Amino acid sequence: MSQPAIIFDLDGTLIDSAPAIHAVSNLELGVRGLPLLPLERVRGFVGRGVPHLVRCLLEASGQDPDGPLHAEVCESLLARYEHQLEGNTLYPRALDALHALKEAGHRLGLCTNKPLAPTRAVLEHLDIAPLFSSVIAGDSLATRKPNPEMLHQSIRQLGGTRAIYVGDSEVDAETAKTAGAPFALYTEGYRKTDVHALYHDVAFSNFAMLPGIVSRWHWHE
Template sequence: MKSARSDDDLNDIGILFDLDGTLVDTAGDLVAATNHVLAHDGLPTLAVEHGRHMAGVSAKTMIDAAFRAAGRSLSAEDMPSRLERFLDYYTAHIDAHSALFPDARTTIEALKRCGAKLAVCTNKREALAIDLLERLHVVDMFETIVGGDTAMRPKPDPAPALLCLERLQVSNAVFIGDSDTDLCTAKAAALPFIAADFGYGPLDKLGPDAVTFSHYSALPSLINNAMGA
């Protein structure tokens, strides 16, 4: 029978965080970049609340979905110029509206004090992820940051998560995410999964025994339970 670790004992435990919708609320800036592309094509823009559910996917998927919502389909030939326009705008305005979710910073600090090794495992390009975390003054809290272009394949392939484990030099870890992509990544890497139910989703594949949290203050105890000795 497993016994939970004490709250101050997370030595040599890896904690892998998704970025968009899990650690940082980036929807405002991602929607703004998408709207910049839409406006350039003379199309109606998205309200943040309507574009929020698109924010957890790749830039290409987000652009494609936004164009479809505006009644226009993009061909394969149309996408590169729109993607470049999106990335140029997003890179220049990456932290205009983005912020850590409430109490994420204090929770991360507490986990580090307990001896945990922290990583970011995201499908955002690595350089953009590092830039965003630097601007939010938390980049130094993570031992490694693995982006969608870092490993051989992006999530939901297990390669990014496995690379995080290799870099952290841990065998025991937990994955924190907000979507089915994160859930499938965790399963493929044989890691327990804790779902942030306030993110962008979807989380349609969660089972009846899924572990979820609605506020970062609840996360440390859930991690301790998941990593019980």
């Protein structure tokens, strides 16, 4: 029997991108004379895609979140984020886990609400792009997570067989539940809800644990 595919969320799961997103967000606010926001405030806006992020930034700055600035800031922030990549860092032991899973014969995929261009840019920046056989991003389909179609598409691209989804947030938990996919919850990411209140099959706090978790996964055939 072939090894299951392992599909990862990106922001808050494999990488801590909040410092980088915080930096470009404050640059966008600053050039428009809007008040800057602290890191923890911006961290709470991450995970539902750029349009949601920009709505939150504008609302927190006292602007109309769906007003004329929205499209302008989205376009400018995306362009900036493709090139200003400092502050994106892999979580501890995540790289080791990716290599271990790949060497064990698992196909690896990404399913992220981050748009494709900045996703590919950060994967190249962190030198992990070759590890992934499938990348489904926030603008790859007509819908975003928590709609399950992104995860379904990722599973199809990886062979349409067994797959485990690995994520960190309420959005990821809802996506996995709606898709009917096994879910491993990384507890050190961007979630706001208590672990026990989130849908998951297993939770882990250190990526050194993940290859062992996957190897012992019990499948109901």
